[in-house]
Amino acid sequence: MEALTEAVRAGAGPEELAGLPVPEEYLAAHTRVEDIGMFDGVEDKDVRKSLRVGKVPMPELAPDEVLVAVMASSVNYNTVWSGTFEPVPTFSFLKAYGKLGGWERRHDQPYHVLGSDAAGVIVRVGVGVRRWQVGDHVLASPIQVDDQEATTHADGMLGEGQKAWGYETNFGGLAHYCVVRASQLIPKPAHLTWEEAASTPACAGTAYRMLVSDRGARMKQGDVVLIWGAAGGLGAYAVQLVKHGGGIAVGVVGSEEKAQALRDLGCDLVINRRELGIGDDDGSDPDKVIEAGKRLGRIIRREIGEDPNIVFEYVGRATFGISMFVVRRGGVVVTCGSSSGYQHQYDNRYLWMKLKRIVGSHAANLSEQWESNRLIEMGRIMPILSTVYRLEDIGDAARLVQTNGHMGKIGVLCLASERGLGVTDRAKRDAIGERRLNPLGDGRA
Incomplete structure (x- = not known):
């Protein structure tokens, strides 16, 4: 093992880290350009076959970047998209960027190092970096922006230079090292372990923008919020944000196990999607969509007393028509993804005649990331890590997300040798309590 890697694992200080050479290669989860056609004509595009773990060359650092030794990362759905080469191979992003x-x-390389989450230690800073230094414990925002673009200073998510880090860019977080712009950095909450902290930026920040930000649904106290996939990474953070914002959380899940986990998380009403009769339906039959919407509306009105003000959407094709039907007059459907398919069908009469709104949302700008991280730092929002894999087993971890067999977030240990490391404020952790910190986990640190 390289000296720098050993020093990071041993908890070396800034001076020692700065004095050790950066390795020429590092271990990373990646896809290869020659594998793009491997799933042609294949129905089950099993990401265990396409996600590789091996050494890749260490890139040179730009003046506004830092090199982070990644202690832990996590799986997002864009890891699945990358591994299936759909809806487009990510190498097209890298080529255009290059x-x-x-x-x-x-x-623009023949390999793509994946991963849009990371928690770790800064081991190098570019000559243009001012506010961060070697030895800092940090998280990475999943969004890279061009901070010299005018629009970025209004909202980084609107800039043309905005890209999903580790998906539309290379050198992402599912690796022993990652390259991050200084304008992506977030301080790591001191009471969290590496793997807990790594599970927060992408999903917690996204849910915050969707629900709380003035660029999202602008949730207020008393709002009824319907959350599809409420036991998933995005959904479980949404449930917590709704509850802490004085809203009423209505979660839809696909199994009784997930339903019970949501009840434990404090969700006000939990609905098994099988009750709605949609099963694995793709949302393309308008009559079935309306009938499922009526069934869902009746359940929510019976248990809560009124229709949803907000629908939290990322499932897409299978649910979007139902969302548009069931949200109340003047309500908002806020969407950040389409895991079941991105070609949506819905009855437009329910949009214009009942003055409903659709809000598109994507990740979060750096200010929103810091605000959501502040809630986590304060112990108001908890990590929703459910299980942890090693980097070498990234195929199995991503497959669990691909088949929707997971709850919450799936963590990935990179340079961390075991779970439970990285806590630098033990008093705060003890005050919050281990079980509260791992509401969807197995109780282990």
């Missing part, structure tokens, strides 16, 4: 020239040229 054509910009300059430092961007590094990203």
Whole structure:
């Protein structure tokens, strides 16, 4: 093992880390350009066959970047998209990015290091980095922006240079090292373990923008919020944000096990999607959509007393028509994804005649990331890590997400040798309590 890697694992200080050479190669979960066609004509695009773990060259650091030794990461659905080469192979993103020239040229490689979450230790800083230094414990925002673009200073998510880090860019977080712009960095909550902390930025930040931000649904006290996939990574953070914001959380899940986990999380009403009669329906039959919407509406009105003000959407094709039907007059459907398919069908009469709104939302800008991280740092929002894999087993971890067999977030240990490391504020952790910190987990640190 390289000296720098050993020093990071041993908890070395800034001076020692800065004095050790950066390795020429590092271990990373990645896809290969030659595998793009491997699933042609295949119905089950099993990501265990396409996600590789092996050594890749260490990239040179740009002036505004830092090199982070990644202690832990997590699986997001874009890892699945990357591994299936759908809806488009990510190498098309890397090639287009590389054509910009300059430092961007590094990203166009025959391999793509994946991962849009990371928690770790800064081991190098570019000459243009001011606010961070070697030895800092940090998280990475899943969004990279161009901070010299004017629009970025209004909302980074609207800038043309905005990209999903580790999906539309290379050198992501499912690796022993990752390259991050300084404008992506977030301080790691001191009471969390590496794997808990790594499970928070992408999903907690996204849910915060969707529900709380003035760029999202603008949730207020008393709002009834319907949350599809409420036991998943996004959904479980949404449940907590709704509850802490004075709202009423209505969660839809696909199994009784997930339903019980949501009740334990404090969800006000939990509905098994099988009760709605939609099963694995793809949402393309308008009559079935309306009937499922009526069944869902009756359940919510019977148990809560009124229709939802907000529908939290990321499932997409299978649920979007129902969401548009069931949200109340003047209500909002806020969407950030389409895991079941991105070609949606819905009856537009329910949109215009009942003055409903659709809000598109994507990840979160850095300010929103810091705000959601503040709630986690304060112990108001908890990590929703359910299980942890090693980097070498990324195929199995991503397959669990691909088949919707998971709850909450799936963590991945990178340089951390075991679970439970990285806590630097033990008093706060003890005050919050281990069980509260792991509401969807197995009780282990």
